[in-house]
Amino acid sequence: MPKQINVALIGNPNTGKTSVFNHLTGLNQQVGNYPGITVEKKEGICKLPRGLKAHILDLPGTYSLNASSLDENIVIELLLNKNDKDYPDVAVVVSDVENLKRNLLLFTQIKDLGIPTILVINMADRMERKGISLDVELMEKRLQTKIALVSARKKTGIEELKELIINHRQISTEPCVNASSIAPDYFDRLRKAFPNQSLYKLWLVITQDVNFGNLNRNSLENTPDFQTKKKSDLKRLQQKETIVRYQFINGVLKETFKKDVAAAKDLRSRLDRILTHQVWGYVIFFGILLLIFQAIYDWSSYPMDLIDSTFAFLGEWTKDALPSGVFTNLISEGIIPGLGGIVIFIPQIAFLFLFISLLEESGYMSRVVFLMDRVMRRFGLSGKSVVPLVSGTACAIPAVMATRNIEDWKERLITILVVPFTTCSARLPVYLIIIALVIPNERVLGIFNLQGLTLMLLYLLGFGMSVFSAWVLNKILKIKSKTYFVIEMPDYKLPLFKNVGINVVEKTKSFVFGAGKIILAISIILWVLASYGPTDEFDRAEEIVSEQYGETLSSEEFENHVASVKLENSYIGMMGKGIEPIVRPLGYDWKIGIAIVSSFAAREVFVGTLATIYSVGSDEEKTIKDRMAAETNPILGGPLFNFASGISLLLFYAFAMQCMSTLAIVKRETNSWKWPALQLVAMSGIAYVAALAAFQLLK
Amino acid sequence: MKLTIASLKKGQKGIIKQFSHDDIPLKLLEMGCLPGNKVELVQTAPFRDPMYLNINGSHLAIRKETALLIEIEVVE
Numbered sequence: 001m002p003k004q005i006n007v008a009l010i011g012n013p014n015t016g017k018t019s020v021f022n023h024l025t026g027l028n029q030q031v032g033n034y035p036g037i038t039v040e041k042k043e044g045i046c047k048l049p050r051g052l053k054a055h056i057l058d059l060p061g062t063y064s065l066n067a068s069s070l071d072e073n074i075v076i077e078l079l080l081n082k083n084d085k086d087y088p089d090v091a092v093v094v095s096d097v098e099n100l101k102r103n104l105l106l107f108t109q110i111k112d113l114g115i116p117t118i119l120v121i122n123m124a125d126r127m128e129r130k131g132i133s134l135d136v137e138l139m140e141k142r143l144q145t146k147i148a149l150v151s152a153r154k155k156t157g158i159e160e161l162k163e164l165i166i167n168h169r170q171i172s173t174e175p176c177v178n179a180s181s182i183a184p185d186y187f188d189r190l191r192k193a194f195p196n197q198s199l200y201k202l203w204l205v206i207t208q209d210v211n212f213g214n215l216n217r218n219s220l221e222n223t224p225d226f227q228t229k230k231k232s233d234l235k236r237l238q239q240k241e242t243i244v245r246y247q248f249i250n251g252v253l254k255e256t257f258k259k260d261v262a263a264a265k266d267l268r269s270r271l272d273r274i275l276t277h278q279v280w281g282y283v284i285f286f287g288i289l290l291l292i293f294q295a296i297y298d299w300s301s302y303p304m305d306l307i308d309s310t311f312a313f314l315g316e317w318t319k320d321a322l323p324s325g326v327f328t329n330l331i332s333e334g335i336i337p338g339l340g341g342i343v344i345f346i347p348q349i350a351f352l353f354l355f356i357s358l359l360e361e362s363g364y365m366s367r368v369v370f371l372m373d374r375v376m377r378r379f380g381l382s383g384k385s386v387v388p389l390v391s392g393t394a395c396a397i398p399a400v401m402a403t404r405n406i407e408d409w410k411e412r413l414i415t416i417l418v419v420p421f422t423t424c425s426a427r428l429p430v431y432l433i434i435i436a437l438v439i440p441n442e443r444v445l446g447i448f449n450l451q452g453l454t455l456m457l458l459y460l461l462g463f464g465m466s467v468f469s470a471w472v473l474n475k476i477l478k479i480k481s482k483t484y485f486v487i488e489m490p491d492y493k494l495p496l497f498k499n500v501g502i503n504v505v506e507k508t509k510s511f512v513f514g515a516g517k518i519i520l521a522i523s524i525i526l527w528v529l530a531s532y533g534p535t536d537e538f539d540r541a542e543e544i545v546s547e548q549y550g551e552t553l554s555s556e557e558f559e560n561h562v563a564s565v566k567l568e569n570s571y572i573g574m575m576g577k578g579i580e581p582i583v584r585p586l587g588y589d590w591k592i593g594i595a596i597v598s599s600f601a602a603r604e605v606f607v608g609t610l611a612t613i614y615s616v617g618s619d620e621e622k623t624i625k626d627r628m629a630a631e632t633n634p635i636l637g638g639p640l641f642n643f644a645s646g647i648s649l650l651l652f653y654a655f656a657m658q659c660m661s662t663l664a665i666v667k668r669e670t671n672s673w674k675w676p677a678l679q680l681v682a683m684s685g686i687a688y689v690a691a692l693a694a695f696q697l698l699k
Numbered sequence: 700m701k702l703t704i705a706s707l708k709k710g711q712k713g714i715i716k717q718f719s720h721d722d723i724p725l726k727l728l729e730m731g732c733l734p735g736n737k738v739e740l741v742q743t744a745p746f747r748d749p750m751y752l753n754i755n756g757s758h759l760a761i762r763k764e765t766a767l768l769i770e771i772e773v774v775e
Contacts, residue, residue, distance in 0.1 A: 063726065063729050063730060064725075064726075064729045066725050066726075066729065098756070099756070099757065101731065101755070101756065101757070102729075102730060102731050102757050105729055232721075235722075235725070236721075238725055239723075239725060239728055242725065242728045242729055242733075243728070243733060243734075246731075246733055268758075269741070272741065272742060272751075273742075276742045276744070276751060278743075278744065278745050366760075369760070370742075370744060370749055370751055370760045371744055373744065373748075373749045373760075373762065374744050374745065374746055374748050374749065383749065407724075407726075484723075484724040484726070484727065484761070484762070484765045485749065485760075485761060485762045485765065486724065486726050486727055486730060486759055486760075486761055486765075487759060487760050488730065488757075488758065488759050489751060489758040489759060489760055490758070491758075
C-alpha cells in the first residue's frame with residue numbers, strides 16, 4: 001500500500017484556509033490538541049484520485065514565520081523538525097486573491113525551508129467582480145511553484161489541487177528569496193559554523209527561540225567558532241528581511257497581477273461606513289447582542305421543553321419496563337436524569353456557537369475589535385479582549401485560549417483573569433431553571449419577554465463584572481509592557497454554511513461529551529450517596545414514618561415521607577446538613593448546598609444534581625422544574641425557590657469560580673498557580689458576599 | 700512638526716516615509732506597512748483611536764500611539 005501523503009495546510013488568517021480544509025476532508029476530520037499544549041489540532045484524511053490518500057493537517061493561521069504567539073510557534077516547530085511524524089511531504093499555502101501581496105510573504109518563507117510548496121489562490125470567484133486578472137503561468141515560473149486557483153465558495157479548483165498534491169515531487173524546492181543577502185558576512189559565518197544545516201532554518205532558530213531536532217538557540221549561540229549578534233541587531237535584520245521579501249513579491253506581482261480599479265465594486269467601504277460608524281456602529285453592535293440573547297432564550301425553549309419531558313418520560317418508562325431492583329433505580333433515578341440535565345442545553349449552546357461562528361466568518365468580529373478598543377483600554381483591556389469576552393459566553397476555555405493574539409502581556413493577563421466572569425454556557429442551565437421558577441413569564445412593552453430580559457441582564461452583569469474587575473486589576477497589577485496593537489480588517493464575506501455547520505457541530509459535541517462524562521460520573525456517585533446511609537434511621541425509615549403518622553396516610557403519601565426521611569439520613573443528606581449553616585444565610589437549604597458542592601468542579605452539574613436528588617424516591621412522571629417548584633423552605637415556609645433565594649442563587653452562580661477546567665487552562669496559559677488561585681479565592685468570595693447581600697435585602 | 704499617520708484626515712492619503720522609532724513591531728511590516736507604500740485613513744473610532752487604514756490594499760487597524768510613530772508625506 002502506498003504511503004499516505006502528509007500535507008500541511010498553511011496560511012494567513014482570513015484566507016479561507018478552513019474552507020479549503022473542509023472541502024478536502026469533508027467530514028473525515030478530527031479536532032484534538034497538540035500534546036502538552038492546548039492549541040487546537042485539526043487533521044483529516046483526503047481521498048485523492050487513483051486510490052491515494054493524503055493526511056491533511058490544518059495549521060493555525062499565521063502571518064509569517066516570525067513567531068509572536070504560541071499558535072505560530074506550532075507552525076514553525078513542525079516545519080523545522082524533519083523527525084516529526086506530521087512533517088509535511090508537501091506544504092499547501094492558502095492565499096486570498098485580494099490580499100495576495102501580504103499572503104505571499106508567508107509563502108516565500110515556507111518555500112525557503114526547502115519543502116515542496118503549492119500555492120492555492122483562493123476566492124478566485126471574486127476576481128471578475130474586483131477587476132483582477134492573473135498571469136498564472138508566469139507567476140508559477142517566477143515563484144517556482146504550482147498554483148491552484150480555487151474557489152471554496154463555488155467549489156472549483158479542488159480537484160486540480162488534489163492532482164497537484166499527488167504530483168508534489170515535481171515541484172522545485174529551490175528558495176525564491178535569498179535571505180542571506182541582507183547580511184552576507186553574517187550568513188557566511190553561519191554557513192561555515194554549521195555546514196550541514198539549511199541556512200534559512202539556522203536563521204529562524206537564531207531569531208525565534210524555537211527548537212528543531214537537537215539544534216536550539218542556546219547551542220547555536222554557544223558554539224565556540226561562531227559569533228552571533230545582539231538582539232537589537234537581529235531584529236533590524238529581520239525587518240530588513242521582510243523588506244527584501246516584499247521587494248521580490250512586488251516585482252513578481254507587477255508582472256503577473258493586474259487590477260482594474262474601475263471595475264471594482266466596493267461593498268466593504270459601503271458596509272464599513274455604517275458598521276464602523278462612530279454612532280451607528282455601536283447601536284448595531286448592541287442590537288446584534290440583543291438579538292442573540294433573545295434568540296437563545298425564545299427560540300430554543302421549544303426543543304428544550306421537548307427534551308425535558310422526553311427524559312422525564314424515559315425515566316418513568318425504564319422503571320416500568322425493567323425488573324425492579326438496585327440496577328433499575330440507578331438507571332432511572334441516577335443516570336437518566338443526570339444525562340437529561342446536559343442534553344437539554346444542546347439547543348442553546350448550538351445557537352450560541354452558531355452566532356459566534358457567523359460573526360467571525362463574516363468578518364464582523366474585527367469591526368467589533370476596532371470599535372471597542374479605545375473603551376476597553378480604559379479598563380486595562382484591549383479591543384482584542386472583546387473576542388475572548390464574547391466567546392466566554394460559550395465557554396471560558398476557548399476564550400482563555402483566544403487571548404493569545406493579544407500582544408501586550410498585561411492586557412492579556414487581565415483578560416484571562418476576568419474572562420470567567422462572562423456568562424458561559426455552563427451557567428445557562430442554572431440560570432434558565434431558576435429564572436423559570438422565580439421570574440414570571442410575561443411580556444413587557446408588548447415585545448420583551450421578562451425572562452429573556454432577566455437573562456440579558458445576567459449577561460450584562462457578567463460583562464460588567466469582568467470590565468470592573470479588569471479596571472481594579474489594571475490599578476493593582478504592576479506590570480510594565482510596551483507592545484503594539486495591530487489587527488487585520490478582513491473583507492466582508494457571506495458565511496459559508498458548511499463551515500458554520502461543522503463548527504457548530506464540533507463545538508457542541510465537544511461540550512456535551514466533555515461535560516457529559518463528568519456529569520455522568522457525578523450523577524452515579526450522587527445516586528449512591530443518596531440511596532444509602534450510615535445510620536439506623538436510614539434503614540428504619542418505614543418504621544419512623546409509621547410511628548409518626550400511624551395509619552392516616554395514603555400509600556402514596558407514605559412512600560413520599562419515607563423517601564424524604566431516607567434522603568435526609570443518607571450520606572449525601574448528612575453532608576448537606578453539614579454545610580447547611582454556611583449556605584442558610586444565602587437562603588438555601590441542604591439540598592441546594594449539596595448541589596453547590598457537587599457543582600464545584602463544573603457548574604452545569606447543579607441542575608443534574610438537583611434532578612437526581614429530587615427524583616430519588618419519586619414515583620410520578622414530573623419534570624425537574626415541577627419538582628423544584630414544589631419544594632418548600634423548612635424554616636421560613638413558602639416555596640424554597642422564591643424571588644429572594646432565586647436572585648441570591650443567580651448572583652452566586654454569576655460570580656463563583658466553579659470550573660476545574662478553566663483553572664487548569666489558566667494555569668497552563670499563565671504558567672503559574674498564582675493566577676488561578678487568585679481567581680478561585682477572589683471570585684468565590686465575591687459570589688458569597690453578593691448572594692448573602694441579595695438574600696438578606698430581598699427576603 | 701513631522702507629519703505622521705495620526706495627522707491624516709478621513710479619506711486622505713499619504714506615502715509612508717520612515718519610522719521615528721527603531722522598535723517598530725515586525726508584525727506591522729509583515730502586514731504591509733513599509734516605507735514607500737501608500738496609506739489611506741479609512742475610518743476612525745471615537746477620539747480618532749484606533750485608526751482603520753488601507754495600506755496598499757491591506758486593511759488594518761492600529762492605535763493612535765503607533766500611528767504617531769509612522770512618518771508620512773501627504774499626497775492627496
